[in-house]
Amino acid sequence: MTKQNTLSEKEMKEWIAEKWGYEKLPIGGSVPYAGSSEFFKTGDWSAFKAVVDREKCTKCTTCFFLCPDSAIEMDEEEIPVMNFDYCKGCGICAQECPSDAIEMKDMSQ
Amino acid sequence: MTKTTTKPGKRIGMTGDEAVANAAAVINPDVVAAYPITPQTIIVEHFSDFVANGEVDTEYVCVESEHSAMSACVGASVTGARVFTASASQGVALMYEILFIAAASRLPIVMAVANRALSGPINIHGELTDQTVCRDTGWISMFSESAQEAYDTTFLSFKIGETPEVSLPVMFGLDGFILTHALEGVHPLDRDFVKAFLPDRVMKYPTIPGNPVSSGLLALPDYYMEVKYQQELAMTAARKVMPKVFKEFGEITGRNYKMVEEYKMDGAETAFVTMGALAGSTKYVVDKLRSEGQKVGMLKVKTFRPFPDEEIAKALKNVEAVGVIDRDLTFGSPGPALYSDLKASLYDYKDRPQVFGFVAGIGGRDVDVKEYEYVYKQVLKHKGAEKAVPIEWIGLRK
Amino acid sequence: MVSTEELKNVKIPKAKDLIREKNRLAPGHRLCPGCTAGTIARCATLVTDPENVTVFHATGCMEVATTIYPFTAWRVPWFHNAFENVAATASGAEAAYRAMVRKGKLEKMPDIIAFAGDGGTYDIGLQSLSGALERGHDFVYICYTNGAYMNTGIQRSGGTPMYAATTTSPAGSVIPGKMQWRKDLVAIAAAHKVQYVATASPAAHRDMMTKVRKALDVDGPAFILVDMPCPRGWRFPEELSVQVAQQGIDTCYFPLYEIYDGREYVLSAKSKAIANKPERKLPIEEYLKGQGRFRHLFKPQKRDDLIAQFQAAVDQEWDYLQKLCNL
Numbered sequence: 076m077t078k079q080n081t082l083s084e085k086e087m088k089e090w091i092a093e094k095w096g097y098e099k100l101p102i103g104g105s106v107p108y109a110g111s112s113e114f115f116k117t118g119d120w121s122a123f124k125a126v127v128d129r130e131k132c133t134k135c136t137t138c139f140f141l142c143p144d145s146a147i148e149m150d151e152e153e154i155p156v157m158n159f160d161y162c163k164g165c166g167i168c169a170q171e172c173p174s175d176a177i178e179m180k181d182m183s184q
Numbered sequence: 185m186t187k188t189t190t191k192p193g194k195r196i197g198m199t200g201d202e203a204v205a206n207a208a209a210v211i212n213p214d215v216v217a218a219y220p221i222t223p224q225t226i227i228v229e230h231f232s233d234f235v236a237n238g239e240v241d242t243e244y245v246c247v248e249s250e251h252s253a254m255s256a257c258v259g260a261s262v263t264g265a266r267v268f269t270a271s272a273s274q275g276v277a278l279m280y281e282i283l284f285i286a287a288a289s290r291l292p293i294v295m296a297v298a299n300r301a302l303s304g305p306i307n308i309h310g311e312l313t314d315q316t317v318c319r320d321t322g323w324i325s326m327f328s329e330s331a332q333e334a335y336d337t338t339f340l341s342f343k344i345g346e347t348p349e350v351s352l353p354v355m356f357g358l359d360g361f362i363l364t365h366a367l368e369g370v371h372p373l374d375r376d377f378v379k380a381f382l383p384d385r386v387m388k389y390p391t392i393p394g395n396p397v398s399s400g401l402l403a404l405p406d407y408y409m410e411v412k413y414q415q416e417l418a419m420t421a422a423r424k425v426m427p428k429v430f431k432e433f434g435e436i437t438g439r440n441y442k443m444v445e446e447y448k449m450d451g452a453e454t455a456f457v458t459m460g461a462l463a464g465s466t467k468y469v470v471d472k473l474r475s476e477g478q479k480v481g482m483l484k485v486k487t488f489r490p491f492p493d494e495e496i497a498k499a500l501k502n503v504e505a506v507g508v509i510d511r512d513l514t515f516g517s518p519g520p521a522l523y524s525d526l527k528a529s530l531y532d533y534k535d536r537p538q539v540f541g542f543v544a545g546i547g548g549r550d551v552d553v554k555e556y557e558y559v560y561k562q563v564l565k566h567k568g569a570e571k572a573v574p575i576e577w578i579g580l581r582k
Numbered sequence: 583m584v585s586t587e588e589l590k591n592v593k594i595p596k597a598k599d600l601i602r603e604k605n606r607l608a609p610g611h612r613l614c615p616g617c618t619a620g621t622i623a624r625c626a627t628l629v630t631d632p633e634n635v636t637v638f639h640a641t642g643c644m645e646v647a648t649t650i651y652p653f654t655a656w657r658v659p660w661f662h663n664a665f666e667n668v669a670a671t672a673s674g675a676e677a678a679y680r681a682m683v684r685k686g687k688l689e690k691m692p693d694i695i696a697f698a699g700d701g702g703t704y705d706i707g708l709q710s711l712s713g714a715l716e717r718g719h720d721f722v723y724i725c726y727t728n729g730a731y732m733n734t735g736i737q738r739s740g741g742t743p744m745y746a747a748t749t750t751s752p753a754g755s756v757i758p759g760k761m762q763w764r765k766d767l768v769a770i771a772a773a774h775k776v777q778y779v780a781t782a783s784p785a786a787h788r789d790m791m792t793k794v795r796k797a798l799d800v801d802g803p804a805f806i807l808v809d810m811p812c813p814r815g816w817r818f819p820e821e822l823s824v825q826v827a828q829q830g831i832d833t834c835y836f837p838l839y840e841i842y843d844g845r846e847y848v849l850s851a852k853s854k855a856i857a858n859k860p861e862r863k864l865p866i867e868e869y870l871k872g873q874g875r876f877r878h879l880f881k882p883q884k885r886d887d888l889i890a891q892f893q894a895a896v897d898q899e900w901d902y903l904q905k906l907c908n909l
Contacts, residue, residue, distance in 0.1 A: 080388055081396060090652060097410040097417065102351060103290035104403060104411045105389040109396035109657040110608025112648070117610055136597040140628075140787045141824060143613055143620025145605040153598060161609035165616035166821030179821070214681035217674055241684065243677035248713030252670035255663055255710065259638065259674030262661050265681060267674075285663060391659045391675065392682075393692035394633045398654035400662030402646050411651075 081107040088114065116160045117144065122183035123164030125157045131176035138168035138177065195369030200358040201226030203331040203370050204270065204296045207338035209234040211378055213294075214265035217245040217256035221275040222308045223360040224298035228270060242268075250275035254282040254293075261291035262399060264390035266342065269293065272360060273300035273314045280318070286353045287322030287415060289399060292345030292385065293353040296338065299327075299460065299511075300360040301547045309548020310360035312460055316488070316512040316521035318355065322415050324422055325489035326356040327460040331368035333486075334358040336439055339373065339381060343429050346385045349421040359461035359511070361548060373437070381436065419490045426487060443492035445484040446499050448474055452481030454563055455500060455537070456556070458509040459485045459522055462545060466509070469556035480560065485522060493529030500530070503537040507563040509556075509578075511545040519575050540566050544578040555579055583801050586842045589778060592796045594629050597788070604657070606632050611655035613647040616813045616820025618784040618827065622726050623648070625787055626695065629795040632658050635693040638675065640668035640702030643733040643812075644726065666706035669714035669723060672696040676719040693798045694721035699810075700741035701731040704765050715774035715803045722797040722804045725767065728812035736815040740765035743835075744895065745888055746875045748815075753878035758888060763895055768841070771805035775844035778804040785809075785827035786838060786852050793840065793850075809836045817874020826872065832856070832864040834900040839907065847906040857909050863900075866893045 082090070082101075087108045090099070101107055118124075125138075125147075134153040146161040147168065155168075159182075169177040198206060205227045208216065218228045235244045243260075247253045250271050261267045271279065276297060286293055301311035315325060324344060328334040334356070341354035358364055389397040403411055426443055434440035445463075448470050449455065456466045463484035473480045483499055483506075485492065500506060508527075510520035518524050523541035530536040542559050544551045555578050566573045594600070606627035613620045623644060627635065636659040639645040645662050648655040663671040672694055682688035696714075698707055703725040711723060730748045731737040738751040742760045747753040751760035772779045777800045782790035790808065797804035811826040813819065818826055830836030831852050838850035849857055856862045867889055870876040879885045 087652075094406070095410075097413045100407075100410055100414065102388055102414065103399060104288060104401060104651065105397050105399040106401060106649075106652045106654045107389045107395075107397045108652075108654070110610075110655060112610030112653040112655040113608050115610040115612075115653050117612065120615065136601050137787070139601050140597075140625055140791075141618075141621050141784065143615075143617055143624070144611070145607055145609040145620075145624060149601040153601065158609065163615035165823075166819075167616055167618075167621075167824055170821040171824050214685075215674060215677045217677070241681065243681045245673060245677050245717065247670060247673070248709060248716070252667060252673075252710050252713055255667035255670035256674030256677070258663050259661070259671035259676075260678035261674075263675050263678040263682070265678035267678075282664060282667070391636055391661045392679075392688070393636055393659060395659050396657055398649055398656050398660040400639075401649040401651040401654060403651040407651050 081109070087111050117163055118160045121164030122181050123166070123179045124159050124162050124182050125168050125177050126180045127155055127157065128176045128178070129154050131174050133174045135173055137171055137173065141167050141171055143167070195371050197367050198331055198370045199226065199365050199367050200331040200334050200363035201298065201365065202230055203335035204338055204358065205230035206372065207335045208268050209240050210373055210375060211268070211339065211342060211382065212240050212375070213242055213268040215243045215245065215257070215260035215267045216269060217247050217253050217260065218269045219247050219250045219253045219271070219275060221250070221272050223300055223364040224270045224272045224296070226364065227296060227298065250278040251282065254279035254286065257293045258282060258286050258289065258291060261293050262289065262391040264385060264387035264392065266385050267293045270296040270298065272298040273302055276314045276318065277302060283318060283321040283323060288412070290351040290418065291353055292342070292351055294338065294341040294345060295353070295355045296334070297355050297357040298360050298364045299357040307547040308360065310362045310461065311511055311546055311548060312357060313512040315355060315357045319489055319521060322352065323489065324352050324354040326354070326487050328356060328358045328363065329461060329463040329484060331363060332370045332439070333441070334363060335370050336433065336437070336441065340429060340433060340441065342382055344422065344426055347425045348386065350418055350425050352418050352422065357460060362461045377436065381433070423490050441486060443487040444495040444499060445486060447482045447484065449481035449499060451479055453479040453504045454560065455480065455503050455506045456482040456509060456559070457485060457506050457522065457526060458482070459488060460511060462509055462511055462551060465551065466556060469553055472553065473560060491525050491529060496526060497530055497533045497536065500537050501535045505538045505540065505563050505567040507540050507542055507559045509542045509544050509559060513543065513546060523575065538567060540573055541575040542578055543575060549579060551578065584799050586777065589796050589799060589842065592792065592799055594792050594795050600628055603628055606630065606656070606658045607648065608655045608657055610653065611648040612650060613643065614814055614820070616823045617643070618810055618823045619644040619726055621784045621787070622790070622808050622810060623697065625791050626724055626794045627658060629791045630693045630798065635695065636675065638668050638672040638694065638696045640698035640707060641665040642699035642701050644697060644699065646733055665702050667710045668696045668698045668702060669707065669710040672721045673714045673717065673719045676721055691720060696721055696723045698723070698725055699732070700725060700727035700729060700739050701733065704740035704767055712774065715771065715776050715805065718802050720802055722794065722806065724794070724806045724808060726808045726810040728810040728815055729764070730815050732812055732815045741767065744892060745879060747878060748875070758878055758885065768807050772841045772844045776803045776805060777843055779841040781807045781836065781838050783809040783827045783831055783836060783838060785824050785831055786850070789838060789850050789852070815875065818872055829864065829869045829872070832862070833866045833869045833896065834863055835866060835869055835896050837900065837903055839903065847903070849907050849909070857904055866896050
């Protein structure tokens, strides 16, 4: 199936910035856009961020699956890259990493 | 067997419930999700026969309650499917919460309501309250006077609801037992008619695989009002769309429905106003009174939501007094549903009649000719009254 | 139709392939930090084809936090109706898709997931769930249980553990929290004799994903109960969510198992390991002492009597489960 009738990124950004009213809002309270939550940076929630020690990482991929916030992506070497725009500093990845390769650091320091 | 005939002009005997089931079968919706309740049961039973005999392509979901019936209808309708259901009384009350969601999600679900009194006490007979209390849900709401009208309104409802600028669910009523179970002659329609009159439904943002739309989000105070206002605009659009749809239907079938039907209103000084099956008997009484030289007419309000205030005001412009007969209840209010909405909407018009309210036929009680004539006499008596006249319950035993 | 034998052998892609998939749940949602609802939603949808899945959701933490208008974290089609009716809603959609497939408007039936918390399932949503399971609609109901109506402020549900403090079953000077044992929702689901019922946990993420895929492959209804430790409601540090889930498994309070056809019980790896080596089973006190909702069992005085009752109930269930698994 092909995507039908969804807004473009430009339109979605406009919607948020202009705070559309009843004339422009899509019918029925629908949001025809995939993942518009990306425009809300939850990284602001905490100064703590997950920092990876690439040497210690054993590429087990556990952190990728556990991160509740889709804030971890794996690079070409299968080592996690944390997205600080969204990392809430919860610390699950650091806690669960079997090789202690992740540390929660206070980035405001 | 679906009741249809190729003989033009030939009527087939159907009860109101059978008529609605037949109409639904001819329309052949994608999904029907329903739960039985007297006096709607014949609709779902009859439709089940069509399903079991392969006469319809409908996915029929025998849900476990009316709340789930409307929930399943909503789930089906968000995919863009054409959806039908039916209920009554307690069933409508049980699905009440979801009715608001169906309208807010702009889903053109069609529901037949076998109008029945609400408990308590429990009563299975004809009364319009189960539907009038839904006037705030955002659904388009219509009533029927006969099995033919209930049959026709099934088709009309889909057409109106699915019109893009409307996109609202539609409920239409037929008085419990009086219409649902009484046999009348109905001119049937067929699938060729449906092909011409009812094009496929088109939904702007359907919940279908590959289409990343989210619907039903949490709207905080900064957005809720704007989304809700769109519903009001949809009702405004319905006011324009409905007469056009009625007209188109009339051109094909010869049966011309109106938001408000005027009956013998020429030169009428007094008028009855009512909805549903009572309209049929009221017409009979108007004929009788007219033959006795009375200058009286009646208005049958077919469309309750959107409320046809302009049409009513125009029809009653030169009328001195009206007796509104409500077959529905509400308590501690300015008056029952039709009476209050009518009176409130007429307030701003310069030329308007005095309005007197009557409650009749509650819990399925018969309203006979004498009682209509009594209403007429009361209206004449109250005409010109300077003090407010309380609502009168007809045929009430002390 | 998928046979039970085929179902048992369902495999999911390797981790190194799954990590290349684009998340079906986008970042930027507003779940509490450390809330494994995000983990569960991500993992469950990661094993679906994003072009052929639709998600229905009951009101609750996961639903509210991921969809604050106009921000939606869902990159797949998603619909929320009301609180108690996600199973009925999914039923209607499933019927509609069936009609569309028959009419040639849809190529094939999509995977349908209904997400709901214990709030929208154990109590108010039970009728709707039962109806959908009984009618045999082709969908998966994933109930993530954090043992309370968390979204509205930690009120007691049928899934709340015995002696847990919630705002409507507080631990007072007379009554020590909720007095009833939790409802056995898994048994209720299994009683409908659907082909697949399972429990899962974010502490066993691959097991969880495999179970979701199995459930989706069932040609009919399937039900999964997923443990969802809640840092706010259970009162523990947010980085320990997965640890707490692991404790649930280790104490056998939340054992991992599958039920095929309503009668064939199979323990999953982590719980099987404990059945094989009973000395691995941790005392329930280990689970209780780390959570603030059980604080009153330890302070101002240790309630060994209540802890013992809790342990007895856990043991009874664990023994019974092993019997069902023919162990």
